[in-house]
Amino acid sequence: xxxxxxxxxxxxxxxxxxxxxxxxxxxxxxxxxxxxxxxxxxxxxxxxxxxxxxxxxxxxxxxxxxxxxxxxxxxxxxxxxxxxxxxxxxxxxxxxxxxxxxx
Amino acid sequence: xxxxxxxxxxxxxxxxxxxxxxxxxxxxxxxxxxxxxxxxxxxxxxxxxxxxxxxxxxxxxxxxxxxxxxxxxxxxxxxxxxxxxxxxxxxxxxxxxxxxxxxxxxxxxxxxxxxxxxxxxxxxxxxxxxxxxxxxxxxxxxxxxxxxxxxxxxxxxxxxxxxxxxxxxxxxxxxxxxxxxxxxxxxxxxxxxxxxxxxxxxxxxxxxxxxxxxxxxxxxxxxxxxxxxxxxxxxxxxxxxxxxxxxxxxxxxxxxxxxxxxxxxxxxxxxxxxxxxxxxxxxxxxxxxxxxxxxxxxxxxxxxxxxxxxxxxxxxxxxxxxxxxxxxxxxxxxxxxxxxxxxxxxxxxxxxxxxxxxxxxxxxxxxxxxxxxxxxxxxxxxxxxxxxxxxxxxxxxxxxxxxxxxxxxxxxxxxxxxxxxxxxxxxxxxxxxxxxxxxxxxxxxxxxxxxxxxxxxxxxxxxxxxxxxxxxxxxxxxxxxxxxxxxxxxxxxxxx
Numbered sequence: 001x002x003x004x005x006x007x008x009x010x011x012x013x014x015x016x017x018x019x020x021x022x023x024x025x026x027x028x029x030x031x032x033x034x035x036x037x038x039x040x041x042x043x044x045x046x047x048x049x050x051x052x053x054x055x056x057x058x059x060x061x062x063x064x065x066x067x068x069x070x071x072x073x074x075x076x077x078x079x080x081x082x083x084x085x086x087x088x089x090x091x092x093x094x095x096x097x098x099x100x101x102x103x
Numbered sequence: 104x105x106x107x108x109x110x111x112x113x114x115x116x117x118x119x120x121x122x123x124x125x126x127x128x129x130x131x132x133x134x135x136x137x138x139x140x141x142x143x144x145x146x147x148x149x150x151x152x153x154x155x156x157x158x159x160x161x162x163x164x165x166x167x168x169x170x171x172x173x174x175x176x177x178x179x180x181x182x183x184x185x186x187x188x189x190x191x192x193x194x195x196x197x198x199x200x201x202x203x204x205x206x207x208x209x210x211x212x213x214x215x216x217x218x219x220x221x222x223x224x225x226x227x228x229x230x231x232x233x234x235x236x237x238x239x240x241x242x243x244x245x246x247x248x249x250x251x252x253x254x255x256x257x258x259x260x261x262x263x264x265x266x267x268x269x270x271x272x273x274x275x276x277x278x279x280x281x282x283x284x285x286x287x288x289x290x291x292x293x294x295x296x297x298x299x300x301x302x303x304x305x306x307x308x309x310x311x312x313x314x315x316x317x318x319x320x321x322x323x324x325x326x327x328x329x330x331x332x333x334x335x336x337x338x339x340x341x342x343x344x345x346x347x348x349x350x351x352x353x354x355x356x357x358x359x360x361x362x363x364x365x366x367x368x369x370x371x372x373x374x375x376x377x378x379x380x381x382x383x384x385x386x387x388x389x390x391x392x393x394x395x396x397x398x399x400x401x402x403x404x405x406x407x408x409x410x411x412x413x414x415x416x417x418x419x420x421x422x423x424x425x426x427x428x429x430x431x432x433x434x435x436x437x438x439x440x441x442x443x444x445x446x447x448x449x450x451x452x453x454x455x456x457x458x459x460x461x462x463x464x465x466x467x468x469x470x471x472x473x474x475x476x477x478x479x480x481x482x483x484x485x486x487x488x489x490x491x492x493x494x495x496x497x498x499x500x501x502x503x504x505x506x507x508x509x510x511x512x513x514x515x516x517x518x519x520x521x522x523x524x525x526x527x528x529x530x531x532x533x534x535x536x537x538x539x540x541x542x543x544x545x546x547x548x549x550x551x552x553x554x555x556x557x558x559x560x561x562x563x564x565x566x567x568x569x570x571x572x573x574x575x576x577x578x579x580x581x582x583x584x585x586x587x588x589x590x591x592x593x594x595x596x597x598x599x
Contacts, residue, residue: 019476023456038528049415059492060495066346071342083205084435099450
């Protein structure tokens with residue numbers, strides 16, 4: 001579960017490449033290098049949290065206690081595709097247009 | 104001309120408008136002219152002149168009727184993070200270039216329904232990620248308090264443009280949002296009042312999301328009373344935001360002026376950091392003395408998990424941001440990168456996001472993705488949420504013992520020079536939020552009010568933190584402090 005407990009905190013280029021891919025961001029070689037350094041520094045800072053024993057503490061789920069709200073399952077909005085599409089950078093025949101997905 | 108209408112508070116304008124000694128149109132034109140002359144400050148990213156004039160005319164017509172709402176005819180600057188129907192809204196990011204929302208945020212809808220006037224959209228850090236307004240796609244906003252001596256200073260962030268606009272008299276008041284201090288720190292840097300309400304007090308509907316469990320909208324004003332007046336109008340339950348609270352809304356202005364005799368005010372000793380500059384310490388002492396002289400009881404208290412608030416925040420906020428900002432893909436709205444022949448959909452996403460987001464946003468998206476990824480989720484994200492519980496309990500324990508509010512400095516320094524960010528590491532920049540972040544994690548209301556000037560002539564703020572839903576109490580306390588501290592200075596108008 002916690003597989004970084006004892007190791008030295010550092011994020012290497014490979015980890016940066018992996019999380020960049022998950023974030024859908026493209027980084028240059030230089031950016032990857034800088035990011036690895038900066039993220040390592042942030043993680044050193046964040047790992048201060050390990051000093052507290054939280055074994056009997058529940059993680060917060062809501063900051064202001066309130067009942068989950070329910071609403072009736074009715075359509076209350078919609079039916080204005082033209083207004084929605086007006087902001088799209090590329091529209092064809094009433095649809096969002098993207099590069100070919102399936103070969 | 105119009106010398107007599109400069110630097111007016113909403114409470115003063117309200118009276119003048121009702122007595123018909125001033126028209127909203129006259130006032131609106133005064134601010135539009137000020138904005139035109141203050142382009143150097145880069146406080147506004149968009150000026151909605153036509154709309155402002157027509158709203159002002161409407162307001163002037165309504166003035167004749169008996170039931171005029173508080174904010175009728177009052178001109179506002181609106182942070183670029185609020186969706187305003189038919190007007191550019193891009194959270195100071197390139198990735199939302201050209202976005203014109205087709206709907207109105209609930210907070211601005213409440214404002215305009217009461218007859219308020221929108222002068223334009225104000226500058227900010229990109230997606231509210233920053234403490235200096237320097238991560239903005241529109242370029243930095245400049246602090247009106249800058250002088251020959253200090254050179255160009257930041258107005259703070261992320262609501263830097265909103266703060267600069269109030270401070271330089273480019274609006275009567277403005278709206279900001281606060282995720283980790285983004286209303287209060289710029290308020291402190293520019294000598295104005297900034298209020299972050301209790302989480303759930305204002306609807307988040309139509310506010311571009313950064314970290315949804317922390318974001319709250321709030322007023323940035325010239326006086327404490329003005330903050331109460333604005334909060335009254337913008338707050339309230341909204342079915343469109345499931346986290347907005349169904350809770351009784353008091354008249355926040357009504358408590359102002361009540362005695363604070365015997366009120367128990369906590370002074371958390373963890374906020375006295377080793378690095379605290381003497382001027383901040385002196386200011387804090389001054390604030391304590393004012394409350395004491397007014398009859399409040401000061402009590403030394405402990406918030407033992409304070410030092411863990413920033414690390415927890417810099418796990419939770421980026422985690423939520425990485426999820427919220429996944430929607431920017433170059434397909435539905437905003438910026439879209441040029442693609443090359445043979446590029447697929449993933450290439451479109453990656454190119455668009457890499458070109459559309461700035462460095463600080465990318466950094467936080469990467470941190471957020473990392474702490475949520477397999478193998479690290481429990482160690483970072485769950486751990487931070489557990490610590491968040493402890494931080495909230497720290498406050499609850501004090502409130503149970505009868506403490507009604509806490510007094511602390513707002514920020515660890517006065518406004519710093521533009522460009523200093525480049526000499527600082529990201530973590531050093533994050534330390535700006537050291538006194539403001541705990542209240543966001545705990546969902547509490549907090550207000551920053553100007554408390555004095557330092558040796559360089561720069562404003563410094565103090566912060567009052569309240570119990571949940573007790574904004575009225577901290578507004579009353581802040582008003583007592585405001586009365587006694589007599590901060591009435593305005594920056595010299597070097598920009599005209």
